[in-house]
Amino acid sequence: MNPLQHVMILASAGSGKTYALTNRFVELLVRGAPPERIVALTFTRKAAGEFFDEILNKLAKAAGDPGAAARLGREVGAPQLGCAEFLRFLRALTDTMHRLRLGTLDGFFARIARVFPLELGLTGEFELLEEHAARRERQRVLRRMFARSGRELGADQKDFIEAFKRATFGAEEKQLGSRLDGFLDDHQERYLEAPAASLWGNPARIWPEGNAWLTADGDPVAAIRTLRAWLESAAVDDKQRERWAAFLAAAEAWSPGVPVSDEMDYVLKKVIAAWADVVSGRAILKFDHRKQPLDSMSCAALADLVRHMVGGELRRRLAITRGIHAVLRGYEACYQDEVRRAGKLTFADVQRLLVPAGEAGSLSGVRGQEGRLYVDYRLDGGIDHWLLDEFQDTSHGQWSVLRNLIDEVVQDTGGTRSFFCVGDVKQAIFTWREGDPRLFREIFEYYNRAAPGAITTRYLVESWRSGRPIIEMVNAVLGASAVIHELFPGPAADAWTSEWRTHSSAVPDRTGQAALILAVDEAERWRRVAELIREIRPLERGLSCAVLVRKNAVATELADFLRRETGMPALAESDLHVCNDNPLGAVLLALLQAAAHPGDTLAWEHVQMTPLGAVLGDAGVTTREAAAERLLGQVHAEGFERTLEWWLRRLEARLDPADGFSRVRARQFAEAAAVFDQSGSRDVAEFIQFMERHAVREPEGAGVVRVMTIHKSKGLGFDVVILPDLEGKRLDQVRTNLAVHKSAGREVEWVLQIPSEPFAQADETLLQHDRAAGAEACYEALSLLYVALTRAKRGLYVIVKPAGKSVSRNYPKLLVSALGDVPREIRVGDLSLPAVWSSGDPDWHRPILAAAAPARAADRSARLPVLAEGRARPAVRRPARRPSTRSNLRIPAGQLFSLGSAAGVEFGSAVHALLGGIEWADTAAIARLQANWEGSGVRMDAVAEVVACLNAEALEHVWRLRPRAEVWRERSFEVVLDEAWLTGTFDRVIVERGDLGAALRATVFDFKTELITDEPSRAAAIASHAPQLNLYRRVAAVLTGLPPAAVRCEIVFTRVRTAAVVGWEDGSEAKPKFGLYSTVGAPHGARHQ
Amino acid sequence: MESGTSMLRRHFLPWDQPMLPQAAAWLAGGWAGRGPLDLAGMLALVPTRQSGRRLREALAELAAVHGGAVFPPRVLTPDALLTAKVNEPGVASRLESLLVWAELLRTIEMEGFRQVFPVDPPARNFSWALRLGEQLVKLQQTLAENGLRLADVPKRAGEEFAESLRWEQIAELEARHAAILESRQLRDPFAARIRLLERTDGRWDEFSRLVLLGVPDPQPLALDILRAIAQTRGLPIDILIHAPPEEGDAFDEWGRPIAETWASRELHFAEFDRQVHLCAAPADQAARVAELARGYAEREGMLGIGLADSEVGPLLENELKRVGLQVFNPEGRPLRDEALYSLLACLATLESDTSFATVEALARCPDFFAFLRRRGGGAFSVARWLAGLDELRARHLPADLAAARHHAPGLRQYPEVAEGLAAVAELRVLLQTGSFAAGATAALQAIYGGANFELSNTADERRQATAAAWMEVVRECMAADSDDRRLTTADWWQVALRLFGDRRRTEEKPAGAVELQGWLELLWEDAPHLVVVGMNDGRVPEAVVEDAFLPEGLRRQLGLKNNAARLARDAYLVQAAEMCRRRAGRFDLLLGKTSAAGDPLRPSRLLLRCADAELPQRVGFLFRSRAPVAASETTWRRAWKLVPRMVPPPERVAVTGLRSYLQCPFRFYLRNVLGMQGIDPLKSELDAFDFGTLCHSALEQIGRDPLLRDCTDAAELRRALLGHLDRAVRARYGDRLALPLVIQVESARQRLGQLAELQAAERAAGWETIEVERPFEVELSGLIVRGRIDRIDRNVHSGAIRVLDYKTSDKPVTPAEAHLRPLRPVDQVAEWARFEGGTKPQVWVDLQLPLYLRALAEEFSTRPACGYFNLPKATGETGAAWWDEYTPELHASANRCAEGACAAIRAGVFWPPNDALKAERDECAALFHHGVPESVEWDRR
């Protein structure tokens, strides 16, 4: 066998990335790697699951089929292997399933963090916050911050306010809450990446050499005066004069933050373009293609004015940036205190913890030669092999965590450890989640620099997915190097074309069609989608079909449109807000709102407009008062899920029996509520917020047209793909104006909110940054198009606006430039459409006949069978009861919470314990017992009580030794009585036996330590205890074989040292069956009262 | 050791039948029904509490067959055996031990323990120490199961042990912990357990027989103790194993499945493919089981349900209830879920924090408002109390209890509020009086004073039991309280709530309920048909991965319970459950392809324990990519249409109401006629309306003050305006403003400051204010429209009159933009609402200024000018916006529109709705789905 190589695979779309990855895994097994020493990581749990399934299925096939074994053997470089060997690998794999490290990057990081909590400064166990929980925490932190009173504000909070004012210069000031929330969405990650204040809005970092705009500040008033004077006599024509006048007027009114008017923008750009000349004092500006010379005076004034403006704007942006930082810092300080320190971390937090920060890194304690052992030990075994999937989406932060671990593998020369990764830098569409496609190249070079040839790369360019016409289009558009260079000159085009390899189809016989179709506006584009689907009728032919768009909202709308217009089942695979996207869920939320906030008449009326109103009425809830009491009571006692289930069950009864959809939603609602309940919160407002946000991804719809975003389609393939949503801005548009400038090593160098256009262009540093950011955006945009075009197997229909001359450099422009711009009619089946490009067979779909409905449901119909009557005997199940006293049926609740009442319980228990120790007692015995008890730590009041009882004349018969008598003390029993299973304990029973041992009579004594004050209270106590005693009587009868009437029952009132006989009443007929018992759960020790 | 082993007597209860009845019969021995079945001297060890319960039930049943009853054996779990005898004076409770850990962790010098704490923790507060302490207690417990202490780890881990330094430091911590306990005359509870071994004095004398019953993985320490008892008492130990005698080699002397044997052993299924069912998601598993249970509904005792994956539990409960069955989960529920817990949590917060949010949370605790009702007598209304609090928040945004109380008397319609807040304040005083226990009980006694729990009522009984459990916790805390510990009351609350919340409430099973058994109970389940849900890897066999202290390797080395042992146990349990239903029963296993969150799951490894030849096929079967999905309806469908209440049209509306009507007649009906108004429970800052009101009130004061009215000094005006503003703010929001208010008030100041300049200039230009906040009413088509004019000015030079309105929206608006919008082709707008006089047809959206002018029509000879004073955010844009193009045609059209709208309102025309209104601008949006007209049934009326 050849030595094992480190490999990086660049796999184009559809080229069998997963296949390569699973083969690698098998290859490692073949080479003898223990499965648990292989780490295979990908980005989603779903992908990880599929990956594992695939490996197992691959091995299972090879283990069961010699042909498959031979094939797999060849592919993994071990043609000699047969079924038996693969079976062995399969067994090895299934046996170690629980130890495999095959999952997501996030999961792997969390595992490391879990075994090194103290090393990372955590408090041992931590809770991983899923997205919804993280959001709730954020809301809580914000609320708490907001609740603080302004007067008690500390210096930092004052800063916070100042900062917020700075950060929101020129933006909405009202609704701080939602503003701040959005603010955090936009900026929090950036803050966490670069928390140091010195990086934010710090001119010394942005312009280490200084910035001329900031140093000089002209006098604008004087400058405007000078320029007006100049304009009086300047040699300019009327149009130019008008422009100058408008500019000066705008400049006069302008102050930093005021939007730049068109008039101002026009002149400002001209001046900045000719800045060097203006400064030198001799400039010729061109307005509307006509030149106008400026003298040195006017140049100087103009320079002053523009310096004032640019400088002012830059200073403002610097201040805003610092403000943003301070706002984030204020929030983060709070969050850190209340959430992270409480052991609640997001996946991002975990990853950040693991990133070695310089040498004093958080994981520094586990690095180095010694450290390595340590990691292996805590993770229960070393790692020999690394397999990384979707490598283009790996962030620099993630890589820095992994690098330490992977370095040693790559540097290990033993030939038994390896690194393997696969990705497609052309599908890098997650840079907004910090995915970093440049890593691929950098890592390759990094390792090869250290040891040339250490890593090899391989390109996979053959698509097993797409037929020829599709590949033709992909090559024609994204391989159009000249077009791309022309439209997007610079690094984006360079990077793209250098990574590009011409694609080919591995399934050339797959018929199909690809076309670029025209439509004038959105309405027409959508109509075209409907027409195409109607023509191709993919669902009837058993073809999968997807319409890919850019935004979730568009997906929802378009799916709605398709359902409405074509009657076709179209499903938007966006996240569905299942708890309130339908009347049922909405009204349940309204009910809770009305209950918790009875002043909310909107919610209450809403409820009354629906069948829920009647359901409430049936349950006696007709007023808001009643609703508040009932619902809040239920929620606090049972939680949200059970409460709402209760109402849902009743509401469901009123639904149309055919309404399966609402029933599905009802279930989803309950499931979501259960998720919320795990938080333990009973806060209705929080609950409603959670439910409104709660989203569910519909299960992949078979038999529907799937409408989804291109992002979501990544990794999927469809027979037919339609792309009707590619319009939009130029591809190199930068998405955010908060620039984070990083060094080549991805260290943040500075952060600045970039000023708007004319100002940003005045500064070389900002200009450079903007270009680089634009190039990144452009590269990602090309990736997105690549992903979109490569999803199709057979039919690919792109619909764009006809290209006018002045289109910006957006997707339609690129497509038309690459494919041609001459409109003509093309055909798709019977449909005739305006288009510029088409390839393949317009009738490709016709021969495909309706596929038989897949034979699903074989399993489904296999219901779990019920055992036939008589085939087996059922296990006996009885209700369980305990004898209990009827006294205190009504307990004053306040008394339960008295610390003193415990004394009562404890006293009772102590008395019982002492009495339980007594077999028989005469005077001598009493003295002995008393001596034993004293000094034994037993409470003296109990001892005194017991001694008094022992000495009491009225109780003498309780303790007196009788001939041939046996005594049961604190004796438990189990019995079936009245069809119920009864468990209990006798305090004391004396059974007297005859000569032959048969019981003659028995007496049951029950000790009560309650206080009897007078005859009525005594009578009441006897009455309330009588049922319990009679029950004991019956049990004693069963145990002794005596008739119940021969069992005597006495209550011993220890406080008053008397006993009372309880008469026999056969309650079994007259009373409800279980009236004598209470269910268990009576308080501990209640028996002893 | 020889004698030790010979004391162990294994007995095999064949697994061709369920174990439980066999076990009961074995215990009963030759008992034939004369006299009680007396097992009182027997110690029976069983694996769980529930299995103990099962055993006692089976014994009662067995006795019942002969018409007898039982003196049961002492049935204990191994853990209970250990704790039963160490809860005595001199041994620290778990809580005491925990608190000592917390104390220790807060006081050690970290430098001496750098192997344990390489970096400093983020905050060494009580909560940190408590949580870490809990982990250490757990660690002690795990080790104690094998009779080990922390200090034993480095000694036993061997030469090559990588972490010996770390463990030596941990041992040192343990030693210090013990030392602190000792200084208080206490012993560590786990040390005490281990010492039980050495002191087998008279404490075991009550036992005359020792039985180990169906316990596949007992704690080794419990076995050691059992052996010690046997030795001192000279008794044998009977070990009952549910397996045929032929399987003897598969179990060790204690009846434990031997790990090596069971790790590789084949598990036999009668018909694997029919017994094992792959389901898509937990809901599918639940649905299938519910369907099955329904099939047995009339035949109690036929079906047993095992939960291997607790995630399926709640779903299964729901599904079972849906098909009309009662469910019982012997696991019980944590007390954290009880109403009392949330009340206590609120009190705990109130003790240290009186923010208004705390008050609001407490206010919604049912027991708290029941308390207010008792306190307030018959007139008390929960609805008013809660609505009043919301009103208080909306109006005054109080930061805390004090601020809320300050404003409460102003809420005349809600007398409950002032009363209730006073009660909260009193509770807080109680909470802060004396120790934690004293404060907590005083507060609870106050809350529950006068209430009664009716024990005949299940709910009350449950509350009573919960209350008792809480008091137990409080007493435990009191017992553990010592002066030198210095916990704050808040710390105690934290401890007590954790202890309380973690306890579980178990109830007795309701008659006829379906029981959901945990995995370890299955051996004891005797129903002929057993279904187990959640047979996924990680659940069964349970695998412990990631442990910061005891990785698997170390566990093995120390002989602790490890994954191999768990695998053996679980393999055995599956096999036994399967075998005993072969003859007359059925055993089904369900497993999920994904979790509820949609994450992939793997089948249990146990399901792959087959002959090698079968393995490929098994893998194919269990790892199929698609599990059957329950066909579910995904096409959106409307459950019902809303049927709004029908009430007569109004007789009066406000000018702003007219604007709403023009925007959408149906929503006008909902809001202005039905009076539907939402509440934002999380309101924490001024809304646009509040903001406007604040600014208006300052401006009104200026307009009323004759001196200021004529003032032309901007600085003077500004001072006055800001003064008024500050007073208004203080009056309404108190002087302790919440953070967002500080910012908003600042914004108002800026805007008013700017307006001062404008006002001074206008006055200088001759405009004098002659009236402010002038109310008016006009009748239009039988409807009275009322409003208030912000201000009327007259020019002292020209005598011209103008009418103006202050606008505080962020962006300046012109009257024309605010009153009219272009007519869209899709619009279906009544004739009277249009204005066709301009260049393009327009639609009226507001009639405010025209109505002002109409109201003043009689008063002035010429029609006044009208417009806005804009106070936008960008202060540079503050200024007046006059409606210069307000022509007579416009005025006539506006009047026509007003009359048309009023006539329509009077006529009850509230349909059709405006379907184009954006959801984010529609307060009623939550009512509608997929179109407003489609959502409502209007015609039925």
Ligand code: SF4
């Ligand atoms: S592109 Fe998709 S189908 Fe192709 S290998 Fe990758 S994941 Fe598999």
